[in-house]
Amino acid sequence: xxxxxxxxxxxxxxxxxxxxxxxxxxxxxxxxxxxxxxxxxxxxxxxxxxxxxxxxxxxxxxxxxxxxxxxxxxxxxxxxxxxxxxxxxxxxxxxxxxxxxxxxxxxxxxxxxx
Numbered sequence: 682x683x684x685x686x687x688x689x690x691x692x693x694x695x696x697x698x699x700x701x702x703x704x705x706x707x708x709x710x711x712x713x714x715x716x717x718x719x720x721x722x723x724x725x726x727x728x729x730x731x732x733x734x735x736x737x738x739x740x741x742x743x744x745x746x747x748x749x750x751x752x753x754x755x756x757x758x759x760x761x762x763x764x765x766x767x768x769x770x771x772x773x774x775x776x777x778x779x780x781x782x783x784x785x786x787x788x789x790x791x792x793x794x795x
Contacts, residue, residue: 682705682708682709682710682711682712682764683712683714683761683762683763683764684705684711684712684713684714684763684764684765684766684784685714685715685716685744685754685757685758685761685763685764685765685766686701686713686714686715686719686741686766687715687719687750687754687765687766687767687768687769687772688719688722688723688726688750689767689768689769690766690767690768690784690785690786691715691719691723691728691732691735691736692723692726692728692732693768693786694786695728695731695732695735696728697786697789697790699786699789699790699791699792701713701735701739701766701792702739704791704792705766705784705792707792708764708784708792708794712742713739713740713741713742714741714742714743714744714757714761714763715736715741715742715743715744716743716744716745716746716750716753716754716757717743717744717745717746718746718748718749718750718753719750720733720736720743722750744757744761751769751771751772751775754767754772755772755775755776755779755781758776758781759779759781764781764782764783764784764794765781765782765783765784766783766784766785766792767783767784767785768785768786773785773795777795782794782795783795
């Protein structure tokens, strides 16, 4: 199953020490992706070292796009049939309105898919 990782999801999962791969395996064999725009956002954050370490260690594929991050996440999720991993409530609403699946962190310890 293809999962598209958002900035706030990566940062939150690292902060709460959630084993992303193990948790995502509940929904299917994880095939991880992110956007180049997410990498740009991570550059500005303190947690970037751990996030980039996770991305490199888990062979997260990077999709190159131009535009605004949230709009490109919606577009990529629809185009490539991906489940979006995010904590952004507004983005979750947009994704649900388009009948796209979302994974988010619940109670700082496990993942839930809608």
